[in-house]
Amino acid sequence: MTLRLFIPADAGALAVGAEEVASALRAAAARQKVAVDVVRTGSRGLYWLEPMVEVQTATGRVAYGPVAASDAEGLLRAVLSDGAHALRQGLAEEIPWLKRQTRLTFARCGVVDPRSLEEYRAHDGCKGLERALALGPTATVEEVVQSGLRGRGGAGFPTGIKWRTVAQTPPQQKYIVCNADEGDSGTFADRMIMEGDPFVLIEGMAIAGIAVGATKGYVYIRSEYPHAAATMEAAIAAARRGGMLGNCIANSSYAFDMEVRVGAGAYVCGEETSLLDSLEGKRGLVRAKPPLPAHKGLFGRPTVINNVLSFASVPIIMDKGGAFYRDFGMGKSRGTMPIQLAGNIKYGGLFETAFGITLGELVDDVGGGTRGGRPVRAVQVGGPLGAYFPRALFDTPFDYEAFAARDGLIGHGGIVVFDDTVDMAKQARFAMEFCAIESCGKCTPCRVGSTRGVEVIDHIIRGENRAANTALLEDLCHTLKFGSLCALGGFTPYPVMSALTYFPEDFGAPPRLLAAE
Numbered sequence: 001m002t003l004r005l006f007i008p009a010d011a012g013a014l015a016v017g018a019e020e021v022a023s024a025l026r027a028a029a030a031r032q033k034v035a036v037d038v039v040r041t042g043s044r045g046l047y048w049l050e051p052m053v054e055v056q057t058a059t060g061r062v063a064y065g066p067v068a069a070s071d072a073e074g075l076l077r078a079v080l081s082d083g084a085h086a087l088r089q090g091l092a093e094e095i096p097w098l099k100r101q102t103r104l105t106f107a108r109c110g111v112v113d114p115r116s117l118e119e120y121r122a123h124d125g126c127k128g129l130e131r132a133l134a135l136g137p138t139a140t141v142e143e144v145v146q147s148g149l150r151g152r153g154g155a156g157f158p159t160g161i162k163w164r165t166v167a168q169t170p171p172q173q174k175y176i177v178c179n180a181d182e183g184d185s186g187t188f189a190d191r192m193i194m195e196g197d198p199f200v201l202i203e204g205m206a207i208a209g210i211a212v213g214a215t216k217g218y219v220y221i222r223s224e225y226p227h228a229a230a231t232m233e234a235a236i237a238a239a240r241r242g243g244m245l246g247n248c249i250a251n252s253s254y255a256f257d258m259e260v261r262v263g264a265g266a267y268v269c270g271e272e273t274s275l276l277d278s279l280e281g282k283r284g285l286v287r288a289k290p291p292l293p294a295h296k297g298l299f300g301r302p303t304v305i306n307n308v309l310s311f312a313s314v315p316i317i318m319d320k321g322g323a324f325y326r327d328f329g330m331g332k333s334r335g336t337m338p339i340q341l342a343g344n345i346k347y348g349g350l351f352e353t354a355f356g357i358t359l360g361e362l363v364d365d366v367g368g369g370t371r372g373g374r375p376v377r378a379v380q381v382g383g384p385l386g387a388y389f390p391r392a393l394f395d396t397p398f399d400y401e402a403f404a405a406r407d408g409l410i411g412h413g414g415i416v417v418f419d420d421t422v423d424m425a426k427q428a429r430f431a432m433e434f435c436a437i438e439s440c441g442k443c444t445p446c447r448v449g450s451t452r453g454v455e456v457i458d459h460i461i462r463g464e465n466r467a468a469n470t471a472l473l474e475d476l477c478h479t480l481k482f483g484s485l486c487a488l489g490g491f492t493p494y495p496v497m498s499a500l501t502y503f504p505e506d507f508g509a510p511p512r513l514l515a516a517e
């Protein structure tokens with residue numbers, strides 16, 4: 001009998017020793033004379049349990065974690081007897097943290113071998129592509145419109161409407177570009193998909209190609225993601241061999257192929273027009289809009305540019321129908337969101353759920369509060385341009401409009417948690433400094449204003465002319481917000497002003513009294 005073990009090769013698991021655990025388990029199996037088949041998967045996203053090893057049993061996959069290489073010998077012995085072990089978590093699918101999620105986009109992540117097209121097909125893969133081929137371009141676009149899917153990269157623009165715009169431009173060379181720059185702090189969902197279920201992204205991009213009449217796609221991956229780039233390369237090669245990409249995809253008359261491009265490491269290259277410049281081999285510089293990329297994008301041609309999660313959500317929409325997807329969520333935020341819990345949090349990881357769950361449920365209940373047990377003081381949602389929310393705003397539902405109404409943003413779905421030792425004046429300075437460092441330099445409010453902003457915050461922190469400098473900072477933020485060409489300069493005021501508004505005592509002013517405190 002061969003024992004099947006599943007061990008993640010996800011970068012997050014590798015960082016805490018998954019490779020050593022895999023080697024140790026293989027060596028232990030050789031010593032105990034047991035035949036093992038080690039399958040390297042992506043991660044299920046329960047990062048506090050990584051490296052999480054799963055063992056195939058008659059009743060399902062039993063999880064153990066966090067496993068160290070030194071646990072290998074004893075763990076294997078336990079698995080070969082009654083399975084009892086201190087690290088045993090029970091059936092993976094039954095772990096409450098996983099069970100309470102609604103995994104539509106992440107259904108296969110951590111389950112399948114990410115490099116095997118056969119496994120992808122065996123787990124419902126390619127069904128969306130087959131339906132798109134059967135429906136044809138116009139009905140495919142309308143299905144995505146019906147689903148209510150909004151871009152998961154940050155701006156939340158309706159994906160179907162973007163596709164319709166490109167589809168309606170006259171026939172010519174068009175492109176599909178996947179934004180896998182994932183620059184937001186505390187986010188890792190794009191990486192997990194590329195490392196754990198790359199075929200779902202390939203399928204989503206191929207469907208986009210059929211829908212808008214594009215034959216070529218690019219995945220622009222940040223250079224800090226070497227594992228994701230390697231897995232994507234391997235999956236693209238397998239997809240070509242398996243007829244999922246090429247001149248006649250899935251034996252149809254449609255052609256679509258794609259390749260990986262690795263960025264050189266700039267936050268602003270995640271901004272779509274800057275990304276297109278970078279893809280064309282230029283320095284990443286934001287382009288003024290219009291023209292929209294949908295009309296004049298890569299190499300001046302009509303281009304669909306979407307985030308990894310947006311494309312990866314399309315196969316299930318096409319498979320189950322737009323109405324199925326639309327049934328999840330609240331208000332204008334339809335479907336599910338892969339939320340990333342990070343920072344000082346007890347149960348950090350990937351939590352996919354329908355829109356509508358509150359911030360408090362996510363941080364206190366799902367996340368279990370801070371790792372060290374100190375009280376949560378602030379969370380930053382939506383990356384470095386997102387607002388800092390105090391506990392008083394924890395009743396905010398995860399919904400684009402609800403966050404915007406409170407001067408916040410969901411962005412790419414990252415939540416970074418801070419305990420009560422955080423200095424919010426330093427965080428405000430950090431946000432402004434981040435803008436100064438990452439500014440592409442094209443427009444003055446951002447290029448000059450961010451550097452002046454750091455100086456003004458420094459004056460406030462040192463207690464110099466506090467009232468006048470605070471008024472100056474507010475004025476500067478107003479200029480940045482309304483005078484910047486892109487959201488890097490335009491949104492930096494959100495973290496800065498939220499820190500100043502909700503945590504004035506950290507800037508030397510009297511504390512603000514908030515309802516829920």
Ligand SMILES: Cc1cc2nc3c(=O)[nH]c(=O)nc-3n(C[C@H](O)[C@H](O)[C@H](O)COP(=O)(O)O)c2cc1C
Binds near residue numbers: 179
């Ligand atoms: C400074 C800046 C950085 C951005 N970084 C990313 C990023 O890393 N990944 C991403 O998908 N979108 C990023 N965006 C948003 C993109 O410009 C664009 O809205 C997105 O790729 C569109 O895809 P979507 O509609 O699927 O979200 C960024 C925007 C700005 C202004």
Ligand code: SF4
Binds near residue numbers: 484
């Ligand atoms: S806001 Fe900043 S990053 Fe955006 S275009 Fe202007 S200078 Fe460049």
